[in-house]
Amino acid sequence: MQVRFEDVTMRFQDNTVLDKINFTLPSKQLVSFLGPSGCGKSTTLYLISGLLEASGGKIFFDDRDVTKLDPVKRQVGLVFQNYALYPHLTVLENIMFPLKMAKMPKKERRERAEEMARLTRITDQLNKYPRQLSGGQQQRVAISRALSKSPDTLLMDEPLSNLDARLRIEMREEIRRIQQETEVTTVFVTHDQEEALSIADRVMVLDKGEIQQISDPVTLYQRPNNLFVAKFIGTPIINTFQRSSVALNPEAEIFNQEWELIGIRSEQFRLADESDYLIKAQVQRIENVGKETTIHCVAGEEHFVATDIEANISENDTIYLKVKGDLLLFDQDNNIIESSGDNES
Template sequence: MQVRFEDVTMRFNDKVVLDRINFTLPSQELISFLGPSGCGKSTTLYLISGLLEATSGHIYFDDQDVTKLDPVKREVGLVFQNYALYPHMTVLDNIMFPLKMAKVPKKERVETAKRMAELTHIADQLDKFPRQLSGGQQQRVAISRALSKSPDILLMDEPLSNLDARLRVEMREEIRRIQQETGVTTVFVTHDQEEALSIADHVMVLDKGEIQQMSDPVTLYRQPKNLFVAKFIGSPAINTFTKTSPALNPQASLAGLNWTTLGIRPEHFKFTQVGQHLIQGVISRIEQVGKDITFHVQADHEHFVVSDLNATQLQAGDQIYLTADLDHIQAFDAQGQAVSLNDSAGAITDLQESVSQVEEADQAHE
């Protein structure tokens, strides 16, 4: 099922949490809402569920306006951060509970619950109580219960935040598997970019109640629409330089183009010769974790990070000169919006070629 927001605003007293946001969530995909704490991602999730009512605007499921529709009638499944399992009920009874409330016959309830337990790999835990389960198993019970109603949309609010690192990786892969097997439109709220980028078909990045960008994970990383997205996505974080950065070579052709901030990811730097460099600095520290080597580089007061350089001979204190391919350099204007370097770079190239042609003509004439 497709979800569509049209000019949706959400206010709590005088505070605007969401400001006239518009988006469409594709049907049968896994979409992550990603952003810092307080950005509005959980509020958006609860507006979809009906647990919150929008201050203004309209919410559609396919072509049906559900803005005022009761949550029970929206046919959504909701998985909370704390799982919200009933401690006095067995796993089987927890999964069956929504069906019992819907007055589904007991035989059908049991069959459905067992099928959901098979899907989430907890069929051997049906007689246990929540306190007897690990965090990952409790999460599977919560997902099974949400899916037992055959919802059109599955909503998950920070579902992995209470798990340890190893279980988080395991469960996010399980969530992806379950979504692909069921085909249910799934919304996954998280502040962890690794979770969002690793399992989602599309990621919607929010900040301060506004949508910054919504795209597939690869586009989000390679073509951020603004400086916030560029800085928020990626680990290590993107390196940023201004026209006055001490690391920037003022004689480089890019220095004369129309931009305010340049962004270069650590893995996109390449060695070059002095004079042909865009960025320079002195290695202050070398960090190695397994096969991954990260160079921390200093230029006066400015610090940036370089990785994936095949240079085991480098040592702290070495001066290095770096550049990057134009396609791997991201540029932003004074408002933090992405700008293209290709047009300006092309104009400079054309000018340089014209100057060269004039010089060659003068030499020939002499």
């Protein structure tokens, strides 16, 4: 099912959390809402669910106006950060609960619950209580319960934030598998870019109640709309250089174009020589973590990092660098102008 917002605004007293936002979520895809705390991503999810009513604008499920529709009638499944399982009910009873509320016959709701348990791979846990389960198992129960109603849309609000790092990776892979098997339109809210980029078909980046960009993960990384998106996506954070930067070679061809700031990903740097370089700097520190080597560089008061450089470099060395791939150019309002294309600068 397609979800569409038309000029949707959300205010809490004098605070405008969302201001006339417009977007369309494609049917049968997994879309991540990504952004810093307070950007409006959870608010947007709750507007879809009906738990919040918009202050203005319209919300559509396909061509159906659901702006004023009761949450129960919206046919959505919800998975919360804290799972919200009933501690006095078994796993099976938790999964069946919404079906019981819908007055589905007992035999049918048991069959449906067992089907969902097979999908989420918790059939061996059906007689246990939530307190007897791990965090990952509890999450699977919550997903099973949300899917038991055969929702048109599955909404997940930071569902992995309470899990440890290894379990988070396992569960995000499971969520992706489940979404692909069920083909239910899924919204996944997170502030963790790695989660969003690893499982989503499309990512919607928000900041201060405004949509900054909606695109597939690769485009989001390689072609950000503005400096906020460029900085929010990618680890290490993108390196930026003002036009007046002392690190830049004043003879470089890039100065023949109009721009105020350059963005360069750390893995794009390559060693150059003094006759043909874009950036000159001194090696401040070399950091080795496993197979990853990060070179911390300094030029005047500016600091930046380079990765994936295979060379014999030592601390305090002066190095000359060029760039492989896109140079992201931003104007004075921090909006993207263009990228330089696939070349070496």
